[in-house]
Amino acid sequence: MSPRLDVSRTHIATSACPQGPTDSDSAAASAVPGPRTSIGTTPGLIADDHIPDEGFEGLEGLPEIPPYAEVGALDARALSKTLFARLEALEEGTHEYAYVRNTLVELNLALVKFAAARFRSRSEPMEDIVQVGTIGLIKAIDRFELSRGVEFPTFAMPTIVGEIKRFFRDTSWSVRVPRRLQELRLDLAKAGDELAQKLDRAPTVLELADRLGISRDEVVEGMTASNAYTASSLDAKPEDHGDGNDGALADRIGYEDNGLEGIEYVESLKPLIASLPLRDRTILSMRFVSNMTQSEIGEELGISQMHVSRLLSRTLVKLRKGLTVEE
Numbered sequence: 001m002s003p004r005l006d007v008s009r010t011h012i013a014t015s016a017c018p019q020g021p022t023d024s025d026s027a028a029a030s031a032v033p034g035p036r037t038s039i040g041t042t043p044g045l046i047a048d049d050h051i052p053d054e055g056f057e058g059l060e061g062l063p064e065i066p067p068y069a070e071v072g073a074l075d076a077r078a079l080s081k082t083l084f085a086r087l088e089a090l091e092e093g094t095h096e097y098a099y100v101r102n103t104l105v106e107l108n109l110a111l112v113k114f115a116a117a118r119f120r121s122r123s124e125p126m127e128d129i130v131q132v133g134t135i136g137l138i139k140a141i142d143r144f145e146l147s148r149g150v151e152f153p154t155f156a157m158p159t160i161v162g163e164i165k166r167f168f169r170d171t172s173w174s175v176r177v178p179r180r181l182q183e184l185r186l187d188l189a190k191a192g193d194e195l196a197q198k199l200d201r202a203p204t205v206l207e208l209a210d211r212l213g214i215s216r217d218e219v220v221e222g223m224t225a226s227n228a229y230t231a232s233s234l235d236a237k238p239e240d241h242g243d244g245n246d247g248a249l250a251d252r253i254g255y256e257d258n259g260l261e262g263i264e265y266v267e268s269l270k271p272l273i274a275s276l277p278l279r280d281r282t283i284l285s286m287r288f289v290s291n292m293t294q295s296e297i298g299e300e301l302g303i304s305q306m307h308v309s310r311l312l313s314r315t316l317v318k319l320r321k322g323l324t325v326e327e
Helices: 023-030 072-091 097-109 110-121 126-143 152-171 179-199 205-212 218-227 259-274 276-287 296-302 307-327
Strands: none
Touching: 072 097, 072 152, 097 110, 097 126, 110 126, 110 152, 126 152, 179 205, 179 218, 205 218, 259 307, 276 296, 276 307, 296 307
C-alpha cells in the first residue's frame, strides 16, 4: 500500500502506479498520527505539526484527503489542481512525488469508470477495461501541465478512451491483421453507414472507394479483413433461414478425400505411360483397366503367362523409377 499522510487517510493501491515507496517507508509514514478534517469545495490544509518529519519533507501544506469514495466531483477537481501544482515542484522518483502521483490516480478513477461504461457491451470483463483505462489515466497525469489552463478531466478523457480503444483494437480480433487494415475496417464501416443513409441502399465497392479516396482493390481488401474480426464456433447453431438446415457448422464441413492423392499420382504417370512401347501399354491396360489375369493376357497376345509376368514386372519397375526421379 502507498504511504499515508496520517492514519485517517485512505490507502492507495500500488497497482495504480508503479512508483510506490517501499514497505518500510509506508510503515514509517502510516505510524504518524493526525486528525482527519472534512473538506468543502475548497479543500482545507493539514496542520504543519501533522506532516511526517522523515522522508516526506516536501508534503507540507498539502490538502487533507478523506476517503476517496466520499470525495465529490468538485472536490476531486479542486484537490487535483493543488496536487498537480505540488507535483510540478517535486523531484520525480522521490517518495513525495510517488505519494502525490498515486493520490491523483485515486482521486480521478471516477473518470476511468465513466469512460469504461461506454464499452460495457463489449465481451471483455469490465475489470480489464477499467485496468486499461487506468493506464491511460496515469499517462494523462504524467503529461498534464497545469500552466496550460485546461481542466484535467477535459485533458485526460481522450487519453483514457484512446487507451481503451487501442486495447480493443489490438486484442479483439480473432485473427491478427495489420493495423492499416484494422483502421480501414473502421473507415469502411463509417463510410458505409453514411452512404446507406444517403442512397437508401447498401453502397457499392466503387462508391466506397470514391468516398474514401482509395482504390477498389483496397476496399475489397478491407472488407475481406473485416471477416477476421470475429470467429464463430464450429459447434454453434447457424441462424434459422427456414431451409430446415439447423445442424452445427462442423456437421457441414467437407471431409478429407483420400482419392485426391491418387489423382496426383495418375497425372504424374500419364507422361511416363505415354512413353512406353505399344505392347507394354496394352498389357497395362488389360491388367489394370480390364482386370484380366496374366493367363488371359497371354492367350490374347499369343505369348506365355510367364512372358507376360516378366513384361509387366519390367514395365512397373520402369514406371516406379520414373515416378521417383520426378519427386
